[in-house]
Each structure stands twice: as C-alpha cells, then as structure tokens.
Amino acid sequence: MNRLLHYLSVTLAWLLGLVWLFPLIYAIWAATHPPEFATRFSLFAPLTMQNFYEAWDQAPFLRYMLNTIAITTMILAGQLVLCTLAAYALARMEFTGRGIIFALVLMQLMVVPEILIVENYQTLAGLNLIDTYWGVALPYFASAFGIFLLRQTFKTVPEDLENAARIEGCSVLAIIWKVYVPLAKPTYLAFSLVSISYHWNNFLWPLVVTNTEKSRPLTVGMSIFGAPESGVDWSIISAGTLISVGPLLVLFILFQRQFVQSFMQAGIK
Template sequence: METRSKPVIALTTIGAWFLAFIWILPLLYAFWTAFHHPGGAARFDLFAPWTLDNFARVLAVAPFGQYFLNTFFLVTLILVCQFVICTMAAYAFVCFPFRGSDILFMLVLVQLMIMPEVLLIENYKTISALGVLDTTLAMGLPYLASAFGIFLFRQNFKSVPKELEEAARLEGANPIQVLLRVFVPVAKPTYIAYGLVTVSYHWNNFLWPLVVTNSVETRPVTVGLQVFATVEQGVDWSLVTAATLLSVAPLLIAFLLFQRQFVQSFMRAGIR
C-alpha cells in the first residue's frame, strides 16, 4: 500500500509544481517587463540593466497616489461595516434563534448564488436616486453586508463551547460583552482570513466602480489602471506592467504576512 502511494504522491507533486509554474509565469513576465526599459524587456536580454524608471514615470504621469487613497478608504469602509454587520447577524443566528431563523438563514445563503452583475442596473438606480453617484459611498453601499461573511462567522461561532458562553453569563456579562469577550477572540483567525478575502475582492473590483465613478477624486486603483493603460499610455507595456505591480503589491504583501491564518481559518470554517 505504501509502495503504491509513492507514484501517486510523485504525480501529485509534479502536477502541483506544474500548475504553480503556469500561475506564476505571467507574474514573472510582469516583473521582468516592469523593471526593464522597453527595448531590453522585448528582447529578453538577460544582461539588460534593471531600473526603477518605469515606476517613477508611472507615478509622475498618473495620480496613482490619489487612486490608492480612494481604494484604501473604500476597502476600509466596507471591511469595518461588514465586520460589524456580519458579526451581529451571525451572533443572532447562533445564540438567539427565533421562529423562521432557519428560513432566513437559507435566504442569506441564496444570496451567495446571485452574481453581483445581475443587480448592477437596480443598484445603479438606487444609488442614483440617493444622489450619491461618484462617491466612495456609492462604490461601497451595495457591499456593506455580506452573505459569505455571515455564513463564515456563523460556522465559526457554532464551534464555541457552550460552557464558555454560560460561564461569561454567570459572571454577569451582557450579550454584547459575551460577543466581544468570548466569540470574537475565538474567531480571530477567521476575521483575518475573511478580511483578506474581502479586501482582495474590493481592491480588485472593477465593473461597479467603473459604472458609478467618473472623476479622479473618487476613482479607485482598478479603474485608474484601466484609464492609464488605454487612454494615457496606450501599449507601453513597461509602464502598464509597472502600474499593475504597484496595484497588486499591497495584496501580495498582505497575503504573505497572513497566509498561515488565512489557510487555518478556512480549514476551521467547515460546516459543523
């Protein structure tokens, strides 16, 4: 049995390395192009000097500083609101069951099956009626709550031993104190993982911000990158890839810092 498993392990390892190579190849090409002048990058000259000129030119000709600031405010707004709303909803589903709560939770799960693009027109009509077009609130309002976040936190809260909750109540803790002192600390890895997921999604979100923004003052980095590539610089791939690396660098750094918590929390979030 052990002998038979060795070829399987070897094939699995080879397949994993092959898939990893396919995934990382475009990233390596982007690094190569961004850190070389157009001539050296196009010829794949291994002895071509590395340079930061492309990054300096990108920051000089486009307001990427403003784009990053807009995106930071957007993802912070969404993340804070989702943490609060999803935490309270998950806590209610776990600790305060009521008549019809299971049906309501099923409706929350149904939302996971609806693509955001399906609601694009109706969301735009709502945002337009509220008079907040071309604002950070317009980009974030449809995402201030998350069915995925409610599901993930509920599954994690269900794993908290009842004894801890009862002990806290015996010591005189009110429901909010029980939530903050018992449930939230236990779910800390889940909060980190979910934060990475939602920040990554909304940092890279393109279609909805493109629809509701039209000015540099509110434009996020994804829309700014698209405008930079198609309007300002055309097909200068050295500048485009440099701008792309600037856009994704915060996400790559965050994932490298929190990858362990990211994997562990989703392993713990299985249906219980």
C-alpha cells in the first residue's frame, strides 16, 4: 500500500513536471519542424531552421532585443547605484525622520508603478520621454525591493569594520564601496537576477510608454507579432517566441542554481 502510494506520488510529480515544461517543449518542436507538423507529431518529421529565418524576417527582433537589453541594463545599473546609497543611509545613519522615510519606501512594495500607468504616462509625456529608453526605465530606478533587501544585508555587516575604515580616513562613499558592497555580493547577485528576469519579461508599462520599434522591447514586439491579424502561422510564432525567450533561457540554464537561490533569498528576506 505504502509502496503503491509512493509510486503514485512519483508519477504525479513527473506528470506535473511534464505539463509545466510542455509549452516550451511544444514551442521547440513546432519551431524546428515544417509548418505541416505544427499540429501533428511524427518521429520522422524533417528538422528545419526555416521558421527561425522567416520569423526573423517578419519582425525587427534584433532591434527589439537590443532595446530589451539596453532597458534592462539601464534599470539594473540605476537600481544598483540608487538602492545602495539609500540602503546604507537607512541601515547605518541616524537622521530625523528615518522611520517615515522607510515607511514611504516600503509603500512602493504594494503600489508598484504598473498600477499608476495613467499618471506616470502623463508625467513622462510632460518630460518628453515617451517612446524612449529613459521613459521605460525611470519609474523603476528607485526600487523599494532593492532598498529593503540591501538594507537588511548592510545591517548584518559588523560595525567595527566601518569604524576601522573611518579611522583609516575613508569617506562615506569609500566606506560603502570598500566595506559594504563587497560583503553584500550574494545579495547583489540575487537582486540582479530577479531584476533582470522581471524587466526582461515586463510588458504593461513598456506597452503604454513605447510607440515605435525605436524603443519597443521584445515583449511588446511579441504582442504585435503574435496578433492573429498579422496572419503568422504557429511554427513561425513558436520560432519567434523562442527567439524572444532565448537569451534569458540560456542565462537561466547556465545560472540555474543561482537563479533558484536568488529568488529564494529575495523572498525570505
């Protein structure tokens, strides 16, 4: 009886795993075989790269990908700098109103920029930043999540280290750079991976704030590419999908362990 239950549980686990991977497996199948095999499985179906070529020709993927990479990089760079400075001030400096400021920061954990698309669009239109990388990136620079995560990490750094650095004559910025940043490396890695996968996949805000392929990221590009009106067939859509998730997927497979641990660490902090 117990053995039977055990096998049942193992079977269920793998079945679920298969279901969870299935969309990806299907996309790979459809993309690498001729269109007539998109809805038909055959062991002897010929392999082809044709779908990838056609998808590549039908949408400016290279441009979209460059846009996504540029936007993701900009956001991450901005976040790392701004969050580090703010997190240090909140973790290690005493000043009037610290509690209130921290509460104001935490507020953004609930009210993410996506919900405020209407007003943020107006703000960026006022700044003439619609359809630019800056327009997509700016609302995400001050990440409450990043500030919170780094603040928690900085608090675990022994204060003696900071005092020693101060006696050596280090300025505040030098202390942050030489003492705190190196000791928080795992947190930086965790935050970076979470941020990259969030912004690589982000859709609603970029959709609102971009108009042309000049700044449109992959996700927004894919939503146009996949629209039924454009009359693309499934094999080509699958190929396009794989092109759009490819870089992130490769990154995920290479840094699988770090990815999982990063999300874990980011979640329990």
